[in-house]
Amino acid sequence: MRAIRILVRSIRDAFKSVFRNFSLSIASIACIAITLILVAISLALSSNVNHFTQNIEKELSIVVYLKQDVDENRKNEIEKEIKHMASFDSLEFKSKDDWKKEMEQSLTGLEDVIKEMDSNPLYDSILVKVKNSSDLNATTNAISELEGVESANYGKDSVDQLLIIFKVIEKAMLVIVVALILVTAFLISNTIKLTIYSRRNEIEIMRLVGTSNTAIKLPFEFEGLFLGLIGSIIPVLIAIYSYIIVYDHFDGYLFSHMIELVKPNELLVYVSLILVAIGGAVGMVGSWHAVRKYLKI
């Protein structure tokens, strides 16, 4: 019971303190808010890019070109062998005549040239889908080893390039966020230091009358935690509202259904939790530092 009363008292003291030094508190709160807004943007971006690349990879087929001299028998055998592969999902045969027709339709202006060709220089092909996009590479390699296969590949390069660009952005964001977190922790520590200073008479009396060190420190540690938590409220609200607005505005898709956005309820719970956790943690680290450094007891 005593412990609970000490806890309640500390929380009340910490709360009073946040508002008593409001001009200082607001600086810490603003700084943590800005930091967390950046964190939120990074998180929303990265989960959308992940989602997008996963979707795209799901759509990717391996295009397997067969050698010109492969006959119907060998073709069937190759199909059978592909079907036995662990990650095999589905396949579709696309003959060189199909390719030719497709080209005639898409390459307007060249259709006459293509029609005039008496032999078809293209290859018969098999389009293969895999169950798991992470198996794309291995499966592609395995298929190209098969006898009678001219080549096998998938749209790897474009996806990889996108991922590389995104990794760079992600790293830059991380550096900025870490720097901001350090600045925030320092600001919070400074705020707590001033609280400690302004309450030095009370601290002296508490020490004199035998208040335990824990009970003396607790209000200051709570104060940092509160600054962090209050600072995370605004970013959480901003994240929720703006993401929902963006999502609704685009109907959940960017670039006419090319990119599907992550659904708000999937993303926002997790983002909010992370923001609150970071806010609280930074606040606690800041106040812990101040208590260690400036509260000599």
Add this chain to the structure above:
Amino acid sequence: MKFIDIKKCSKVYKNGVTGIADLDLEIDRGEFVFIIGTTASGKSTLIKLLYREEKPTKGMVIVGGINVAKLRNSKVYKLRRKLGVVFQDFKLLPKLTVYENVAYGLNTLGLKGSEIKPKVMEALEHVGLKDKTRSFPNQLSGGEQQRVCIARAIVNNPKLLICDEPTGNLDPDTSKEIMDVIEKINKELKTTVVMATHDKDIVNRMKKRVITIENGIKVSDKMKGSYKVHESN
């Protein structure tokens, strides 16, 4: 074992100044002891050793069974709960009322409001301030403020009351009042009192045990003593 037991105790400050040198001192439970000496003789240093504001450089200090010399910083509060301290400057919290100032310590110890109230009222009764509970320190005279401090010091029924020149800021009449309060506490509550002072009148009038310190060294220890610092030279 004596209530306060100091053996071969020295305190040398970081800057090399000796506060107390090779002191032996025993004080029984319930005693009333004056510590006297000229300025900078080491009175406050001795007082600070008792409530572990300073650690002895050498020797042993035992207060109420606690080995103060070996007490870790994080455990000092255990000692402080067994004693009360009164200073020349009152150290009251200006934004709190008399009642809140006295209750402050008990609050931070996590006591219930209903446990705190009778203790605070009893302490205020002992110092004769029961009717000023709602006043703020700046609405009180110096003597009244010091009485609030005494109430704060005794509110948790300590075995030991330590005073460092409690009358240093007060006129003779008020000083006498304060001394009456402290003497009453010593008699009625059997609280051991150790008081540093250089108020000749008080010491001579009260005929208590007097310990004289010069340059950090104990030069005399007399029962029913009087203020004779200069005669002892």
